[in-house]
Amino acid sequence: xxxxxxxxxxxxxxxxxxxxxxxxxxxxxxxxxxxxxxxxxxxxxxxxxxxxxxxxxxxxxxxxxxxxxxxxxxxxxxxxxxxxxxxxxxxxxxxxxxxxxxxxxxxxxxxxxxxxxxxxxxxxxxxxxxxxxxxxxxxxxxxxxxxxxxxxxxxxxxxxxxxxxxxxxxxxxxxxxxxxxxxxxxxxxxxxxxxxxxxxxxxxxxxxxxxxxxxxxxxxxxxxxxxxxxxxxxxxxxxxxxxxxxxxxxxxxxxxxxxxxxxxxxxxxxxxxxxxxxxxxxxxxxxxxxxxxxxxxxxxxxxxxxxxxxxxxx
Amino acid sequence: xxxxxxxxxxxxxxxxxxxxxxxxxxxxxxxxxxxxxxxxxxxxxxxxxxxxxxxxxxxxxxxxxxxxxxxxxxxxxxxxxxxxxxxxxxxxxxxxxxxxxxxxxxxxxxxxxxxxxxxxxxxxxxxxxxxxxxxxxxxxxxxxxxxxxxxxxxxxxxxxxxxxxxxxxxxxxxxxxxxxxxxxxxxxxxxxxxxxxxxxxxxxxxxxxxxxxxxxxxxxxxxxxxxxxxxxxxxxxxxx
Numbered sequence: 068x069x070x071x072x073x074x075x076x077x078x079x080x081x082x083x084x085x086x087x088x089x090x091x092x093x094x095x096x097x098x099x100x101x102x103x104x105x106x107x108x109x110x111x112x113x114x115x116x117x118x119x120x121x122x123x124x125x126x127x128x129x130x131x132x133x134x135x136x137x138x139x140x141x142x143x144x145x146x147x148x149x150x151x152x153x154x155x156x157x158x159x160x161x162x163x164x165x166x167x168x169x170x171x172x173x174x175x176x177x178x179x180x181x182x183x184x185x186x187x188x189x190x191x192x193x194x195x196x197x198x199x200x201x202x203x204x205x206x207x208x209x210x211x212x213x214x215x216x217x218x219x220x221x222x223x224x225x226x227x228x229x230x231x232x233x234x235x236x237x238x239x240x241x242x243x244x245x246x247x248x249x250x251x252x253x254x255x256x257x258x259x260x261x262x263x264x265x266x267x268x269x270x271x272x273x274x275x276x277x278x279x280x281x282x283x284x285x286x287x288x289x290x291x292x293x294x295x296x297x298x299x300x301x302x303x304x305x306x307x308x309x310x311x312x313x314x315x316x317x318x319x320x321x322x323x324x325x326x327x328x329x330x331x332x333x334x335x336x337x338x339x340x341x342x343x344x345x346x347x348x349x350x351x352x353x354x355x356x357x358x359x360x361x362x363x364x365x366x367x368x369x370x371x372x373x374x375x376x377x378x379x380x381x
Numbered sequence: 382x383x384x385x386x387x388x389x390x391x392x393x394x395x396x397x398x399x400x401x402x403x404x405x406x407x408x409x410x411x412x413x414x415x416x417x418x419x420x421x422x423x424x425x426x427x428x429x430x431x432x433x434x435x436x437x438x439x440x441x442x443x444x445x446x447x448x449x450x451x452x453x454x455x456x457x458x459x460x461x462x463x464x465x466x467x468x469x470x471x472x473x474x475x476x477x478x479x480x481x482x483x484x485x486x487x488x489x490x491x492x493x494x495x496x497x498x499x500x501x502x503x504x505x506x507x508x509x510x511x512x513x514x515x516x517x518x519x520x521x522x523x524x525x526x527x528x529x530x531x532x533x534x535x536x537x538x539x540x541x542x543x544x545x546x547x548x549x550x551x552x553x554x555x556x557x558x559x560x561x562x563x564x565x566x567x568x569x570x571x572x573x574x575x576x577x578x579x580x581x582x583x584x585x586x587x588x589x590x591x592x593x594x595x596x597x598x599x600x601x602x603x604x605x606x607x608x609x610x611x612x613x614x615x616x617x618x619x620x621x
Contacts, residue, residue: 118470120620138475139473141471141473146468148471152468157396169389
């Protein structure tokens with residue numbers, strides 16, 4: 068079940084919320100939608116779920132155009148909107164039954180799917196409670212349960228873990244990962260570790276445009292600058308600045324060495340390498356041949372946070 | 382537009398009815414309604430010694446003016462405010478099905494409020510010998526009139542996410558329908574028949590006299606249908 072988004076534009080008045088977005092989601096993929104607040108994540112999701120039409124451009128879900136085959140598209144999609152709206156005066160089972168019926172499930176299928184969802188989403192203990200009485204974590208699970216009640220092929224989840232505590236976040240992530248194996252999932256978030264933990268692919272959008280597209284690892288690699296290595300040595304009886312630093316500097320591809328601190332025969336250096344070169348082996352060899360003891364050697368990796376920050380500021 | 386699917390209307394209708402009767406709304410509304418009607422009915426019966434439903438049929442349209450916008454104000458405004466409308470409209474359900482389901486639910490509440498007043502009819506039958514035809518016609522008229530008010534109230538509720546605003550807008554529109562034939566002396570004589578035909582009380586009193594004319598039925602049907610269409614269109618405003 069693939070999603071094809073083509074040249075999507077949505078304007079509110081004159082200001083474009085999303086500005087010419089094009090991407091595909093492949094069957095079985097978990098796509099993470101990343102961006103600062105107001106970047107256009109929610110708007111894109113509202114368009115895919117047929118809540119509102121785009122100003123221009125098109126979306127096809129499994130080859131069906133959202134404008135022309137809206138009802139069929141909606142049958143295939145399970146949607147958890149931002150803020151997870153729920154009927155607080157209904158109890159969990161009634162609400163799931165209602166959701167199932169709206170998805171045209173009938174008779175035994177309703178009860179069976181309800182049972183499954185209660186089990187999968189861990190709602191056994193609260194199934195007879197009013198939704199208004201539930202904690203945020205349980206409400207989120209109810210929201211996921213209603214989104215999946217008709218076993219949709221596509222799941223659109225707008226900030227599925229917002230407002231949850233760390234334990235609940237892990238639970239919901241695992242749930243999404245587990246379900247995502249068989250489904251096409253699009254989820255939005257502004258929590259970066261979430262993307263790394265759950266998504267096969269990341270789209271970063273900023274001010275309505277896609278600024279990056281790839282796997283989390285790819286993005287990190289693309290934005291990985293020159294290596295910076297922290298090296299901590301024990302070299303008794305030598306002066307770090309006079310004896311050690313020049314020797315490190317002489318290693319191929321090392322472009323700069325600075326002493327961070329040096330006391331009691333241990334010294335820390337920050338070593339800059341020329342872009343695209345790994346100097347760790349050279350560092351190790353010189354340490355061995357000089358009889359220095361390597362206490363720590365650490366290569367700083369560009370985090371997704373840094374990638375995100377670079378792309379969405381300035 | 383694809384044809385309406387009854388099996389989509391059913392769940393929406395049932396949820397709405399349950400929501401009325403699971404909360405104090407239905408009971409408060411019904412009790413207040415019955416208290417007002419009952420007081421006028423009994424004082425009329427005992428003080429004037431007349432075995433007639435006339436006072437009920439005169440009073441109920443007036444009570445409906447307040448009662449029905451209060452019942453309908455939350456139908457869409459609440460869902461807009463809480464965001465559940467987004468969820469509902471992204472289910473494979475058409476907007477018109479949502480409107481009709483909610484309309485029928487409020488109509489059911491109205492019928493539930495009217496049903497106990499049948500006790501008065503039974504009382505009258507026991508005490509005197511009123512003509513049953515006009516009484517039954519009057520009930521039909523009340524249901525039709527209430528239906529129009531509900532459709533208008535639903536439209537008002539679709540305009541806003543504030544229930545108070547929905548109440549006031551709904552009240553003003555039904556008030557205009559109610560007053561249309563009561564201001565005839567103030568308008569140019571050419572306009573008077575138009576206003577009279579638009580007036581809901583004019584059509585209701587025709588029916589309540591026991592004359593079920595197709596013109597009156599068509600009036601109720603078309604105003605009701607038009608208001609529901611407006612409500613549906615208003616729900617689709619998100620797509621503009």
